[in-house]
Amino acid sequence: MKKVLKLEEVAQFIFGIYLFSLLDFEWWWFLILILSPDIGMIGYILGNRVGAWSYNIFHHKGIAILVYLGGVYLQLEWLQLVGIILFAHASLDRMLGYGLKYEKGFKFTHLGNL
Numbered sequence: 001m002k003k004v005l006k007l008e009e010v011a012q013f014i015f016g017i018y019l020f021s022l023l024d025f026e027w028w029w030f031l032i033l034i035l036s037p038d039i040g041m042i043g044y045i046l047g048n049r050v051g052a053w054s055y056n057i058f059h060h061k062g063i064a065i066l067v068y069l070g071g072v073y074l075q076l077e078w079l080q081l082v083g084i085i086l087f088a089h090a091s092l093d094r095m096l097g098y099g100l101k102y103e104k105g106f107k108f109t110h111l112g113n114l
Contacts, residue, residue, distance in 0.1 A: 016088025052101040
């Protein structure tokens with residue numbers, strides 16, 4: 001089952017790349033920004049609870065989709081870009097086994113312990 005879930009995340013990451021290709025940005029933007037959602041880890045400076053919440057906000061696919069759709073509705077490519085980066089990054093992380101965090105600590109995720 002783990003392989004099927006990882007394949008699903010691969011497909012979603014590829015979908016994120018496809019959506020990015022529809023925008024009018026140079027490819028280097030994707031390469032530079034793909035790791036930017038990890039800024040959510042900074043919350044761990046303030047403890048596990050704040051860290052989990054800040055990390056999860058930047059890695060929640062539902063939020064990513066809402067941001068992207070907001071960009072589509074408002075016709076703002078930069079907002080679409082933010083949504084795509086959030087979505088693709090979350091898929092990449094889950095491909096690698098990093099899931100949404102529990103408040104117990106960084107290594108406790110919805111995909112199991114790291």
